Amino acid sequence: MDSCGIVDGNGRFAMMIYALIAVIIVGLVWFVFARGLVQTVLMTELLRGLLVTQKTTLRRKETIQFPDESLPVSNRFRGLLALRRYPNGEERCIGCKLCEVTCPALAITIETQPRDDGSRRTTRFDIDMFKCINCGLCEQACPVDSIVSTPEMHYVVTSRGQNIMTKDKLLELGTALEPKLALDRQLIHEGEG
Amino acid sequence: MIEPLLITLLKIVAILALVMLLVLYLILAERKIMGYMQGRVGPNRVGPLGMLQTLADGIKFLHKEIIIPVQSDYLLFMMAPMISLICAFTVWSVVPIALDWVLADIDVGVLFVLALTSLGSYGILLGGWASNSKYAFFGAMRSMAQMISYEIALGFSLVPVLLLAGSMNLTDIVLGQQGGLFCWYFLPLFPVFIVFLIAALAETNRAPFDITEGESEIVAGYQVEYSGFIFAMFFIAEYANMIFVSTMASLFFLGGWLSPVEGVSWFSEVPFSVPPPVWLLLKVFFFLYMFIWVRATFPRYRYDQLMMVGWKVCIPISVIWIVVVSLMVMGGLL
Numbered sequence: 001m002d003s004c005g006i007v008d009g010n011g012r013f014a015m016m017i018y019a020l021i022a023v024i025i026v027g028l029v030w031f032v033f034a035r036g037l038v039q040t041v042l043m044t045e046l047l048r049g050l051l052v053t054q055k056t057t058l059r060r061k062e063t064i065q066f067p068d069e070s071l072p073v074s075n076r077f078r079g080l081l082a083l084r085r086y087p088n089g090e091e092r093c094i095g096c097k098l099c100e101v102t103c104p105a106l107a108i109t110i111e112t113q114p115r116d117d118g119s120r121r122t123t124r125f126d127i128d129m130f131k132c133i134n135c136g137l138c139e140q141a142c143p144v145d146s147i148v149s150t151p152e153m154h155y156v157v158t159s160r161g162q163n164i165m166t167k168d169k170l171l172e173l174g175t176a177l178e179p180k181l182a183l184d185r186q187l188i189h190e191g192e193g
Numbered sequence: 194m195i196e197p198l199l200i201t202l203l204k205i206v207a208i209l210a211l212v213m214l215l216v217l218y219l220i221l222a223e224r225k226i227m228g229y230m231q232g233r234v235g236p237n238r239v240g241p242l243g244m245l246q247t248l249a250d251g252i253k254f255l256h257k258e259i260i261i262p263v264q265s266d267y268l269l270f271m272m273a274p275m276i277s278l279i280c281a282f283t284v285w286s287v288v289p290i291a292l293d294w295v296l297a298d299i300d301v302g303v304l305f306v307l308a309l310t311s312l313g314s315y316g317i318l319l320g321g322w323a324s325n326s327k328y329a330f331f332g333a334m335r336s337m338a339q340m341i342s343y344e345i346a347l348g349f350s351l352v353p354v355l356l357l358a359g360s361m362n363l364t365d366i367v368l369g370q371q372g373g374l375f376c377w378y379f380l381p382l383f384p385v386f387i388v389f390l391i392a393a394l395a396e397t398n399r400a401p402f403d404i405t406e407g408e409s410e411i412v413a414g415y416q417v418e419y420s421g422f423i424f425a426m427f428f429i430a431e432y433a434n435m436i437f438v439s440t441m442a443s444l445f446f447l448g449g450w451l452s453p454v455e456g457v458s459w460f461s462e463v464p465f466s467v468p469p470p471v472w473l474l475l476k477v478f479f480f481l482y483m484f485i486w487v488r489a490t491f492p493r494y495r496y497d498q499l500m501m502v503g504w505k506v507c508i509p510i511s512v513i514w515i516v517v518v519s520l521m522v523m524g525g526l527l
Contacts, residue, residue, distance in 0.1 A: 014381075014521065046491070049491065050486060052490070053230040053486060054486070056229070056230050056231065056232055057226070057229040062232045062233065063233050
C-alpha cells in the first residue's frame with residue numbers, strides 16, 4: 001500500500017463527510033440538549049484541568065533544598081535558649097529567678113550563691129529542653145537581657161541527659177552567637193526587627 | 194542449528210534490556226514530572242539529576258526481607274508477581290520496533306497481545322487472593338471487575354483498526370498507515386483512539402482508574418502484603434505494561450515507526466533522516482507523558498463511576514464506530 005485512502009480523491013471526500021457529520025452532530029446536541037453535555041463530550045473541562053498542571057510545570061518551584069538552603073529566619077525567632085555576657089566578658093545573669101518563676105513548663109532550675117566579690121550569681125542554671133516550649137516568656141521576664149532565644153533551631157540529642165542545657169552550654173552558645181544576638185536586640189529595640 | 198537460536202536469545206536479551214532501561218527511567222521520569230506538576234523538583238539527590246534514584250531503590254528492594262503472611266497460600270503468593278512480570282515481558286516479543294525489527298512476526302499479533310494482557314491480570318487476582326488479607330482481596334476483586342469491563346472496550350476499540358488494516362499482524366497494521374501524518378489511523382478513528390487511551394489507562398491500573406491500588410481507601414490493594422523484591426516485580430510489571438500500552442497506541446493509531454512527514458516533498462530535500470525506531474520511541478514517550486500528566490491531574494474515579502464510564506460510554510462509542518467504519522470500508526470510502 002503506497003498511499004492510504006484518505007488523501008487521494010475518494011479519501012478527501014470521506015474526510016469532508018466526516019467533518020460534516022461531526023459538525024451536524026455537535027450542533028444538534030448543542031441545541032437539543034444543554035451546553036454541559038457538549039462540554040462532557042468534548043471533555044473541555046478535563047482539558048482545562050490538564051492545562052493547569054501543565055502550566056504548573058513551568059512555574060517557579062517551591063522546593064527548598066534543605067541542607068543546602070534554608071528559609072529566612074526572623075530575628076525574633078524563638079529557638080534554642082542561651083545566656084548572654086556583657087561586652088567585658090561578665091555574665092549578665094544576676095540569679096533573680098524571674099525566668100524560673102515565669103516558666104509555664106517548669107523547665108528552668110536555678111540555684112544561686114554570692115560570689116567572692118559579693119555579687120549574686122547562679123551556681124546552677126539548667127534548662128530541660130524536653131520541657132521547654134519555646135514560649136519566650138523567660139526572655140521577656142529577664143531584667144538584664146541575659147536569657148535570650150536564639151535563631152538556632154537544628155538541635156538533636158543522642159543520649160539521655162543531653163536534653164539538659166547546663167549553664168556552661170548556655171553561656172557557650174550565647175558567647176558564640178553574641179554579635180548576632182546583640183544586633184537582633186538592637187533592631188528590635190529600634191522597631192525594625 | 195545452534196546459531197539461529199543464539200541470535201534469537203541475543204534479540205530477547207536486547208529487548209529485555211531496552212524494556213528494563215525504559216522502566217528504570219520511566220519511574221524516575223514519573224516522579225520528576227509529577228514533582229514539576231506539583232511545584233516541586235522531584236528526586237535529585239542520587240546521582241546527577243537523580244539519575245540513579247531508581248537503581249538505588251531497586252537495590253534497597255533487593256536487601257529487604259520478603260515477608261510471607263502465615264495465612265497466605267505460599268505457592269500462589271510467590272507465583273502472582275512472576276505471572277505479572279512474565280506476561281509483561283512476553284508481550285514484547287511481537288512488538289515491531291521498525292520494519293522487520295521484530296522477534297516473532299506472527300499473523301495474530303493483536304490476539305496474542307490481548308491474550309497476554311488478560312493473562313497478566315491473573316497476577317493481580319492471585320496476588321490479592323493468596324495474600325489472605327481483606328484489603329488485598331478487595332483490590333483483587335476491584336481489579337477483576339475493572340479488567341473485564343475495560344478489556345471489552347479495549348478489544349472493541351481495536352476492531353476498527355483491524356478493519357482498516359485488514360490484518361492482525363502488527364507490522365502490517367503499521368504499514369497500512371503509510372503516507373504521512375494524515376494517513377495515520379488516529380484521524381479517521383479519533384473517538385476509538387480516545388476510547389483506547391482510556392481503556393489503556395484502566396488496563397494498566399493507572400490513575401484515574403487506580404481503584405485497585407487506591408492508597409487512600411484500601412492501602413495498596415493487592416500489593417498490600419508484598420514486600421521486598423516480589424513487590425518490586427509487581428512494580429516493574431506495572432511500568433513495563435505502561436510502556437507496552439503506549440507502544441501499542443503508537444503502533445495502532447500513530448503509525449508506529451513511520452515518520453509524520455513521510456511523502457511531503459519539502460522534507461525529502463532534508464539531507465538527514467530520523468531513524469524509524471526513534472520515531473516510535475518519540476511517540477511512546479508522548480503517550481507515557483500523557484499517562485503521567487493525567488495521573489498528576491485527575492482524582493481517582495469512584496467504583497460506580499468507573500463502571501459507568503466503561504460500560505455506558507467507552508463500549509457504546511467503540512461499537513458505534515465499528516459499525517461506521519465497517520460501512521465506510523464496505524462503501525470504499527476508507
